[in-house]
Amino acid sequence: MGMQKAISIILLILSTIAIVYCLIFNVETWIVYLVAIIGIPLWVLSFGLLTMAKPRKEDEEERVKEPFTGY
Structure with a gap:
């Protein structure tokens, strides 16, 4: 889980x-499209992975006994 968390933080x-950068500076149109197509979904994915990785207080012990199964 540590490697996945590190990669998610780096991608975020x-x-x-x-x-x-695209919001502040006036860049070429193709760069803005590239960031919109790749950057925004990567942001959502990495943020989602980081928030899913944190167990709630009442679920901490259960997560240790049984790993995340995707419910």
């Missing part, structure tokens, strides 16, 4: 930087 940071 990189996609956030790309999105903010």
Whole structure:
């Protein structure tokens, strides 16, 4: 889980930087499209993986005994 969390954090940071860069600076249109097609979904995916990785207090012990099964 540590490697997945590290990759998710890196992707979240990189996609956030790309999105903010396109919002602040006047860049070429194809770069904006590239960020919209790749950067925004990567941001959503990495943010979702990070929030799903944190167990609730009442589920911590159950997650240790039984791994996440996708419910």
